[in-house]
Structures are given as C-alpha cells and as structure tokens.
Amino acid sequence: MRARLLTGTAAGALALGLVASFAALPASAATGGSAKLSVLHGVPDLTVDVWVNGERTLDDFTPGTLAGPLDLPAGTYTVAITAADAADASSPAIGPVDLTLAGGGNYTAVAHLDAEGEPTATLFTNDTKATAAGQGRLTVRHVAAAPAVDVLAGGNAVVKNLTNPNEQTLDLPAGTVSATVVAAGTTEPAVLGPADVPVTEGALTVVYAWGSLEAGNLAVATQSVTGLHSDPAGVQAGQVGLAADSSPVLPVALTMLVAAGLTGLAVAGRQVAQRATARR
C-alpha cells in the first residue's frame, strides 16, 4: 500500500525532505475526520526544510530522523522540499506534490533515494488493523539505493525479493527478531545487519532500509505505531474447584488426590526413565 509521489528531479545539493504540518489549511482540507502523518528523512547527507501548503513546517530536518505523528484533518496537502534555509518553497528540490490523506488513515511520507540513487518521496499507508493478543506487526520498507533484497530471520527468508520503494508486512509473536538483509536470492553476505528488531506486542514496527549501497551508507530506521493490541479472551484462573462457592468438597478433594497421585507417578516414571537413560 503505497503511492509513488514523485521521482526526484534532484537538483544538485538540494534535496529532500518531508512533509509535515499544516498551517493555513485550505478550507477544502477539513473533510471527514483526521489522519495521522509521520515523515521520515531517508536521504543521506542532506539537511532540508519541508514546506506544507507554502509554510515552512520542518526546519533543518536531518537524515535518519522521524517527525510526527501529526494529526491532520483529512484532505490534500501540498508538500515541497527545499534546501535547508531556503527563502521559500518556490524552488523545491522535490515536489511540490499533493498528498491526499483519508480520514482515519495513518501514513508515513518518506523522502528517500530510489533504486538508482535519485532523491524521491513515497507515501506509505501504515497497517493499523488490530493485532491478535500476543502478536506484533512488522512492516519492512525498502527505500534504499540498492537492488532487490531478502530479509533473513533465523536463517529463513521472511521477506523475499523486496524492491524499492515497496514494503512487506507480517504479523509475528511478540519478541525480538534478529534480521539480516541480503541481496535477493542469497544468504550472504549481509548488506545490512544482523540487527535485533523488536516485534512489540500490539504495535506496528516499521523497519526501513535507507541510504545507498554504493555509497556504503545503508542504514536502518524504525518507526513504531502503538495501540493495535487486542485483549486476551479472558482469564481462566482455576483448575480444580476447591475454591468454588458451592461445590461438594469431598469429591473434589478425592479428585485432587487422584490427580496428585497421577502426577507423582508421572514424576517417578520420568525419574526412572532418566536413570535408565543415564546408565546407558
């Protein structure tokens, strides 16, 4: 889910940037709820200013940083990216482009290099559907000047043949994934990583590969969108009935004794087996 905003016309040292807020919204912008917009700066070596609807909104925005999220009324925003400290947005290095944000949407606009190394920008839609209890969501986005890649986790390719400027998303049990980025179809050498990526329960973790392979400045950026969690189905916190309000105690106690006996037999059996194993 992403829309190509534009390809960079990239002028010299001028470069990219991003989007962000919104002074002086057009009246037409305020329709139907609000959207969330974050902006990631993924173009190496360039500090920029970002103009939204003609207003300087991000000043001296530096590579590897993330701005937002901003709550914006749904609508269309005109974004231009200039060199840092430009007088105005009349000579953008990128744009102007129109970003259309739908009410209830969660977006990240990324200023980055395309596969050939030219500055560009891409608007991604973050998947904020609810996650199952105990699970987290991982989205991997390729916004680097590099060919197609696979992402390996535990020796397996969990993301395959990902190209700039695309993404892949998967839901995983919460935990930490040791991830390595390699050229598509290979297992080594690593072009990035290995890196420990947290898969946070109830959150979307977005991992970006940005920079340039040729320039040797590939890097990882992350973004977290929380609040996607679901609750456990319930709490089943009793097994026997010994603490029941109105339960015949005797049968329960007998059941308990039987259970304890079985457990004891099982333990004894295991010990016997272990001893037998140890003797071998």
Added chain:
Amino acid sequence: MPGDRPAPAGRQPGAPAARRRARPLRAAALVAPATALMALLALSACGPAPADPPPPTSSPTATAAPTTPPPGPTVPDVPVVDAGLGSLPVPAPAPVRIVVPDLGLDMPIDAVGVADDGSMEIPQDAGRAGWYRYGPAPATPEGATVVAAHVDSWTTGIGPFSRLRDVSPGARVEVTTSDGVVHVYAVRDVAQVPKSDAPVEQWFDRTGAPRIVLVTCGGAFDREVGHYADNVAVTADPVTDAAGG
C-alpha cells in the same frame, strides 16, 4: 538538553517573515539524537533570526523578493526523534512480587503472555501470580497492570488469590518491580462477575490513570469444562505515601 542553537520556543508568531539564519547545508551523514531533537520544526516563516544572506546552495530564484506570507495560525511543534534502531522506548520494569498484608498474601510474580486458547496465561503454581507482560507495568504512565493467579491448581491446591474475594476497599496492595521500587495501591473495588460478562476490556485497558487489576476465579465450578463460572477482580489505585509511591 544540550544544543547548538536556541530552541524554537522563542519564535514570535506575529513577527514578520524573515530569512532564517544562513547555514550551509549540513553534509554530515550522521546526526546525533540531540541534534535531531534540536532540529525541530519551525513554524511557517516566523523565524526569530535577522535576515541573512541566503545559503550558498540555495537556488537562483531565491533572490527574487518572495511574497511574504501572512503569519499562519499557530502550529504545534512537531516531535522529531532519531529513527535509529535502539531508539525505541524501553519498557517499564516488570513487577516481581505482590503483597496484600490484610490477606496475608505474599507471592512472587512471573511475566506471562497469552495461552493457546487466547486467554491470559496463568502460572501453573497457584502460589505464583502472573503479570500480563504485554500490558502496562506499575511505572507505565497510563493503563492497568494486570496480575492474575489460579485460585486453585492441580499441582498446588488452593492458592492465596482465593482470599482476594475477602479483601476490603481501602486495603493496601504492595507491588515490587524488578528495579526494587515498591508501588503502593489502595483497593477501590472488588467484583465477582460471570465470565461471560467479564469486562476484559477494562481489566486490560492500556489507557487511563495507572492502576492495578488482580484477577482470579470464583463462583461455582463447572466440572464439565474444568472452569469456574465467575471471575473475581480487584481494582486498586496508586497511593503516594511515605512508604511507597
């Protein structure tokens, strides 16, 4: 926060538009987080700095007198953070022990998750409590810390949480976290509800004022399914007093 220039807070929203201070494009590839934070978003064209010559790399058209935009409405500062791996928030310390003096209850707490059936995982030993590790912890600024324990279990019989139903409002609950801090709560509410009506979304709420919710089972026991009919839930609010907080 150390910085290499004044924070943008001094900006005057009504000031006339001015060129921002000149600064060559930074070529540094790596930016320290502090610098990133300082690189906050400025609003519109209301910069505090006097007019300076344009940066050497600006485009030729910058010499044309730009139309001075009218001051825009006040725009909230946009938070800017370092996006590097490792900059994600560190979770709050886990609770490791719970004491309810009025009930003679003193139990270790294990961090638990979700069972195969989708319910909260509970330690098999009724003498140990489980903390829902995906939700808030006592030091989390918002939401409910959930601690549950079996009222009884096959392996250990009746556990201390069987006494939860007898706790009185106002009773003290002490929860120690892994950093050694003792968080003190006072019981607000004790409820016994059929599981079919259990307000799970309230117990596991990750928003709102910090609080702790203790959950176990109660009511009649359904031998067919091996479950109790009810849940017993105790809600307690933080107390800041000399002994804790």
